[in-house]
Amino acid sequence: MFGFGMPELIVILVIVLVVFGAGRLPEIGGALGKSIKNFKRASEGKDEIDISPKKDDEGKK
Known part of the structure; x- marks a missing residue:
């Protein structure tokens, strides 16, 4: 994967641990998962809010 081996991933993890600290890692992981x-x-492509009119209007005629 992108030329990263196990030693490179361990170095990146250690750098992240030093920069953010152990207490913030769960927050960062949660934010990454949500994103x-x-x-x-x-x-x-699905919209969360469907604003199309319903077909209940046919019975009102």
Whole structure:
């Protein structure tokens, strides 16, 4: 994957641990997970709010 081996990934993890600290890693992981989830939802093309009129209007005529 992009030429990263296990030693490179360990070095990156250690740098992230030093910069952010052990207490903030769960928050960063949660935020990353939510952003990936929102990106997947947006890429599917489904809207969260459906504003199309319903077909209940036919009975009112």
